Amino acid sequence: MSEALILGTKAETLKKLEGRLTEAKVLPQVSFTVNAWKKDPETVLSNAENLRKQSASGSLIVRSSALDEDAYETSQAGKYLSVPGISNVASLPQAIDEVILSYEKADEENQVLIQPELKNVRFCGVAFTMDPATKGYYDVIEFDMTGSTSAITSGNSESHVLFYHQKDTPKGELPENPYLTELKRIISMLRELEELFGQENLDTEFAFTEDGELFLFQVRSLILKDIKTDRGMQTEELRRIQRKIEREQQPKPFLCGEKTIYSVMTDWNPAEMIGIRPHQLALSLYQEIITDSIWAYQRDNYGYRNLRSVPLMVDFGGLPYIDVRASFNSFVPAELDEILSEKLVNYYLKRLEEDPSEHDKAEFHIVFSCYTFDLPDRIHILERYGFSQKEVNTIMESIRNVTNRIIDHESGLWRKDYDKVEKLAARYDLIMNSSMSRVEKVYWLIEDCKRYGTLPFAGLARAAFIAVQILRSMVTVGILSDADYEAFMSGVNTVSSQMNVDFVQLPKEAFLEKYGHLRPGTYDITSSRYDNAPDLYFDWDRKEKDANVQRESFRLSLDQMNILKEKLERNGLTNDVLSLFDFIKTVIEGREYGKFVFTKSVSKALELIGEIGLEEGFSREDCSFLNIKIF
Numbered sequence: 001m002s003e004a005l006i007l008g009t010k011a012e013t014l015k016k017l018e019g020r021l022t023e024a025k026v027l028p029q030v031s032f033t034v035n036a037w038k039k040d041p042e043t044v045l046s047n048a049e050n051l052r053k054q055s056a057s058g059s060l061i062v063r064s065s066a067l068d069e070d071a072y073e074t075s076q077a078g079k080y081l082s083v084p085g086i087s088n089v090a091s092l093p094q095a096i097d098e099v100i101l102s103y104e105k106a107d108e109e110n111q112v113l114i115q116p117e118l119k120n121v122r123f124c125g126v127a128f129t130m131d132p133a134t135k136g137y138y139d140v141i142e143f144d145m146t147g148s149t150s151a152i153t154s155g156n157s158e159s160h161v162l163f164y165h166q167k168d169t170p171k172g173e174l175p176e177n178p179y180l181t182e183l184k185r186i187i188s189m190l191r192e193l194e195e196l197f198g199q200e201n202l203d204t205e206f207a208f209t210e211d212g213e214l215f216l217f218q219v220r221s222l223i224l225k226d227i228k229t230d231r232g233m234q235t236e237e238l239r240r241i242q243r244k245i246e247r248e249q250q251p252k253p254f255l256c257g258e259k260t261i262y263s264v265m266t267d268w269n270p271a272e273m274i275g276i277r278p279h280q281l282a283l284s285l286y287q288e289i290i291t292d293s294i295w296a297y298q299r300d301n302y303g304y305r306n307l308r309s310v311p312l313m314v315d316f317g318g319l320p321y322i323d324v325r326a327s328f329n330s331f332v333p334a335e336l337d338e339i340l341s342e343k344l345v346n347y348y349l350k351r352l353e354e355d356p357s358e359h360d361k362a363e364f365h366i367v368f369s370c371y372t373f374d375l376p377d378r379i380h381i382l383e384r385y386g387f388s389q390k391e392v393n394t395i396m397e398s399i400r401n402v403t404n405r406i407i408d409h410e411s412g413l414w415r416k417d418y419d420k421v422e423k424l425a426a427r428y429d430l431i432m433n434s435s436m437s438r439v440e441k442v443y444w445l446i447e448d449c450k451r452y453g454t455l456p457f458a459g460l461a462r463a464a465f466i467a468v469q470i471l472r473s474m475v476t477v478g479i480l481s482d483a484d485y486e487a488f489m490s491g492v493n494t495v496s497s498q499m500n501v502d503f504v505q506l507p508k509e510a511f512l513e514k515y516g517h518l519r520p521g522t523y524d525i526t527s528s529r530y531d532n533a534p535d536l537y538f539d540w541d542r543k544e545k546d547a548n549v550q551r552e553s554f555r556l557s558l559d560q561m562n563i564l565k566e567k568l569e570r571n572g573l574t575n576d577v578l579s580l581f582d583f584i585k586t587v588i589e590g591r592e593y594g595k596f597v598f599t600k601s602v603s604k605a606l607e608l609i610g611e612i613g614l615e616e617g618f619s620r621e622d623c624s625f626l627n628i629k630i631f
Contacts, residue, residue: 004198011065011113013219020196023189024206024214027115028054031065034100035108041093048114049089055116060086062095065111066103069220079104084117118215123179124207125160128222129167129190129200134277135228137200137235139165139187143179168235185214193219241316248323255310256332256345260325261352262314265360267327268295270313270320274523279624281609282523283320285602287313288628289446289454298458299330302413303402304369305341306334324352324362331369333398340391347385363465368395370466371403372473373567400572406463407470409579414463414587417456421594424452428601438608442631445605453598457591464591467584479563487554492585495592508540517603518596525606525624556581 005016011031018026030047037044052060064080081102083095096112103110125143130136141163165174165187174180186206193202201224205217249259264271268291274282291313300306307330313320328348332341351366352358358365368379375396382392406413431444471488474480480488502511516531530537556564556577564577575583609631613623 005196007197007219007221009065009067009111010063010069010218010220011111014113014216017196017216017219021189021192021216023185023192024216026216027118030114031111033108034110034112037096037100037112038108044096045089045092048092051114051116052086052089057117057119058087059084059117059119060092060114061117062086062092062099063113063115064099064102065113066105067107067110068105086117118207118209120210122208122210123182124205124217127186127190127204127206129194129202129204130222130224130228131164132203132222132224135224135226137167137229137231139167139190141165141183141186143206166235166238168231182208182214189214189216237317244314244316252325255307255325256305256329256338256342257325257349258346259349260323261349262316262321263324263352263359263362264319264321266322266324266352266362267312267330268322269360270322274320275521277319279524279526280318281525281606281624281626281628282521283315283318284626284628285446285523286320287311287315289450289602290458294450294454295458296330298455298462300334302459302462303334303405305329305332324359325349328362328367331363331367333395333402335398335401336395340394343387343391344395347382347387350385364469368399370406370469371396371400371571371573372469373479373571374473374476375399376571403466404572404574406466407573407575407580407583409575409583412463412583414460414583414590417459417463417594418586418590420452420456421460421590421597424448424456424601425597427452428604432604438612439631442605442608442612445601445608446628446631449598449601449605453594453601457594457598460587460590460594463583463587467587470580471584474564477567479560479567484554488581488584489588491554492588494589495596503538508534517600519603522599522602523606525610526620529603529607 005013007013008016011029014026014029015031018028028051030044030051032044048060052058061082061084063082066080069080081099083098086092086095092114096114099112100110123143123145125141127142128138128140131138131140142160144160161179163177163179163183165183174183177183189206190202190204193204194200197219199221201222203218203220203222207215207217209215245262251258264276270278270286270291274286278286292311293308295312296307296310300308307326310323310326310329312322312326312330314323315321325345328345329341332344336344348362348366352362363369368375379392379396382395383389387395405411427448428445431441431448434441436444471480471485475482475485499515502514506514512531512534516534517529519527519529521527528536534540561577564580568575568577568580573580609623609626610620613620613626
């Protein structure tokens with residue numbers, strides 16, 4: 001085996017690789033030190049002009065190649081300037097000087113790199129030979145699909161793909177992907193680079209042209225400050241996850257749908273609520289009070305399919321994912337027969353499979369979970385997927401029936417949920433004022449939170465989702481304007497809006513007495529409560545004196561009321577106009593209030609766990625690795 005290459009500056013490394021790679025090309029270059037530029041600019045410009053003439057695009061890019069940019073111990077990736085689009089030698093001096101001025105250290109040995117500018121770029125991005133976030137043994141490939149050569153490295157990409165490849169998986173086993181051929185070539189390039197440089201932690205930049213050529217723009221060391229993952233353990237864990245996913249890709253008793261899909265945001269949004277990589281306490285707590293059973297009880301109560309005892313969230317090696325098949329089942333009205341329910345769930349899964357980017361918007365754009373004024377128009381997409389007109393009408397009628405049971409002004413299910421939240425507030429005081437041990441208090445805080453907190457909150461959240469969808473559909477069908485919608489929403493008195501007012505009007509102590517239990521990470525014991533770190537979260541010396549900003553009030557005109565009355569009757573929705581708007585406002589406010597109340601129990605339970613842990617010699621960070629079930 002030949003001696004490994006040594007990484008140098010950007011220019012030096014690329015020079016060593018010219019003609020050495022089989023899967024990628026390296027553009028020719030003119031490179032020089034700052035000192036050489038100062039002493040002999042004519043030679044630099046002459047060499048650069050010769051390079052430009054040989055370039056297919058006829059233009060150059062001036063790139064940084066500072067000594068501290070790609071050092072083994074540190075990386076300044078993306079920090080220094082590049083100047084593209086140099087089409088004549090007269091523009092070069094200014095571009096070169098701008099790049100040099102961008103360097104943090106004024107070192108005469110810093111370098112500048114000039115290369116032909118690549119024009120016909122199909123997509124470009126970055127590729128790592130280890131996961132920078134977890135130190136796992138993955139090829140991590142991220143690329144921008146717009147053709148921009150700087151979108152990913154500058155952090156400005158709005159259309160990008162992130163791909164993970166376990167390094168112990170043969171590239172021939174890659175799953176189907178629109179970029180499969182290109183991904184295989186990038187992976188081959190990474191293996192070549194690892195062998196050439198004799199190291200497994202590399203950070204690269206690349207581009208694919210429209211004619212299928214792969215170009216390497218940069219190679220540097222990927223800086224890994226923490227201990228690397230155990231490679232054998234990672235491989236075995238991934239094999240277990242693979243077997244689990246493969247087993248789930250088949251029909252299941254009591255569940256509609258031929259297979260499943262996993263997502264981090266489709267339902268109850270664990271990515272937002274507890275994060276992509278939560279600690280065990282946050283993960284197990286979220287499962288205990290919501291996603292193991294409470295989520296399904298609520299939807300069964302509200303007239304959807306009975307999914308009780310079916311967990312919504314699964315744990316793949318500590319990463320929480322939503323079982324999308326279970327989620328989609330839970331939005332099917334219970335009155336639909338099994339055959340039509342099966343067909344509907346398979347349709348939902350097919351739509352998401354066709355467009356995975358909808359995974360966080362599935363209930364808005366794919367699932368029909370509630371009746372809205374624009375539903376009769378939207379639902380006809382089912383006919384393009386093999387549903388008969390009769391089946392479409394049956395589905396729509398069942399959705400209308402579920403919606404009416406939820407939103408009814410007199411008997412709507414949300415009313416009972418609102419009352420349960422009030423009970424939780426009272427029961428909290430009884431628990432905390434009791435003589436029970438702290439362990440017992442943790443247990444009862446969590447049990448009460450499920451029964452009187454997250455269960456009714458889930459109901460209010462469902463009702464609020466329906467309320468907002470109905471309101472938005474009024475805009476879609478032309479009853480309300482966008483300004484009307486905004487005026488109505490600004491008039492809703494939520495906990496957040498009241499908190500802004502109270503921050504100005506209440507003394508610090510009273511404000512923290514009311515809101516102190518809140519914390520940015522609701523389920524994270526390491527996240528400080530407001531009352532434990534008030535100065536971290538609030539600037540008490542800069543209170544906005546004009547908190548009560550005048551907002552445009554919402555009023556329905558007589559014409560709007562008449563049109564809405566006619567729409568309600570035509571669509572078979574049971575509320576009258578005033579009752580409907582009362583429902584919409586009340587449940588939106590109730591959703592936030594319900595969360596505000598139940599998080600007080602969660603927050604106190606976490607504080608008690610921290611106190612118990614401290615007495616036993618464990619820090620809060622240590623306690624974050626506990627499972628809530630031990631209590």
